[in-house]
Amino acid sequence: MKKLLYCNIPKQISVIRRLINEYLVTEMNKIGMKNIVPSHGDILITLFHHGELTLKQLSFKIRRDKSTVTALVHKLIKNGYLTLRPNEEDKRSKYVCLTEKANTFKEPFISISNSMNTILLQDMSEEDKKILSKYLVKIQENFLHEGEKED
Amino acid sequence: MKKLLYCNIPKQISVIRRLINEYLVTEMNKIGMKNIVPSHGDILITLFHHGELTLKQLSFKIRRDKSTVTALVHKLIKNGYLTLRPNEEDKRSKYVCLTEKANTFKEPFISISNSMNTILLQDMSEEDKKILSKYLVKIQENFLHEGEKED
DNA sequence: AAATTATACTTTGATGTCAAACTAATGTCA
DNA sequence: TGACATTAGTTTGACATCAAAGTATAATTT
Structure with missing residues (x-):
């Protein structure tokens, strides 16, 4: 038995992340958010916290490539959770905004976050x-x- | 400032996992393993540890869907790191085996694992x-x- | 032994992800 | 002011990933 990888913290981190994602998707489904993956949740949570953000700001906050954020945001637009608003001060950029529909999910969303933290850190x-x-x-x-x- | 998400352990976990993956890819590139993603590394590490495994066993060990493992293994075969060997006792299953080429990477690989652990846990x-x-x-x-x- | 069920792997289709190339607007500097 | 560089966002192409359906073999049941 090699000494190397035990205790294997990288592996543990990876497994936990997977468990977190599974939990989130399951719970989001329960409150009626279908076709949603953790990254979408990341975007919504970030906007709940910070209000409107440009794609670039979002990309930084959720730590994903800008092209990925473009794709994710456009999917959320298609599903009625987001809209885009031009940035008058810089015509290159646009603000990502929550719709009414998205806002109705704010409270349940925060609940899920909270209960996940509770589970995660229980005892x-x-x-x-x-x-x-x-x-x-x-x-x-x-x-x-x-x-x-x-x- | 909401009380909820600080200290935000899920986010920390997710960031760390990302850092780990980036590190691994960078280092694998340095030793000449191109076109490799962390999952490939996972497969190789697992085989270094356990020797030949069936696809099902691999799938369980690296915690990825069997169809994902099929794809990953076939890519590693194409790149010369793996071969398949029929399981004579059960014609449905096949063993995934390391090639000579893969074995030349064993030591550098373990080095990378070790140094990552050292960095991760320094001080x-x-x-x-x-x-x-x-x-x-x-x-x-x-x-x-x-x-x-x-x- | 034949029919049914279960299992190992592959294939297909959908989607998240990134990097690189692209477009349009802004900034800079001569 | 006009050339050049930078920046915000999109598009494209490649690929990891999963779920579901498909195929072939094994196990079980009657």
Whole structure:
């Protein structure tokens, strides 16, 4: 038995992310949001938090390529969750805006977020959560410092 | 400022996974493995550890749909890393086997794994790592118990 | 033993994702 | 002001991914 990969934190991270995504999709389906994937949820959550954003800002916030965001946003437009509004100050850019329909999902959405966090962190003390989160920040920093890249 | 999402562990998990994948792809490119994505690496690592496996076993180990594994394996075959060997005991199934070429990458591969772990966990004590890993196990259990699903 | 059910893998179709090329608007600098 | 570079967003092409349907073999049941 090689010593290398146990405890295998990268694998654990990957599995957890998968579990999170599965949970989100399942719950979103339950509240009637069909044909929605986690990235769509990411976009909606981001807009719930920040209001209207340009595609570029969205792309940065959800950490996906601009072409990916174009595709995701256009799908959400087709499904009636978003509209685009021209940016008068810069004709190249457009604001992504939530529709009424999207806003009706705001509260259930936040509920899902909350209950996922509850499940995720159940039986962990506030202290534990803080420690865990600090470890995760540490890992991110480790990578960013290594690559000398900024975000 | 809403209280909800800070500290946002799901987001942290997702970002870290992305950083891990970026790191792996970059390093694999450096050692001359082109056109490789993390899933391919997953397959190779798994075979390095376990030797020959059937597609079904692989699919379980890397936690991806069997049709996905078919596609990934066939790409790796096309690129000369894998071959298929019939399972004489069950004509439905086939073993996925590493080629010589793949085996030449075994050591560099393990090096990359190791150095990634080193970077990831730099400046963390053995104790810290154990605690972190335990938290991650806890999170996985929280999800699995919630959904009453087995893995 | 024949019919049914289950299993291992492949194929197909849909979609998220990215990188690279493209378009249009803006900024810069000579 | 006019050439050049930069930027915001879209389009295109490649590919990972999954679910569902399809195919061939194995296991089970009657």
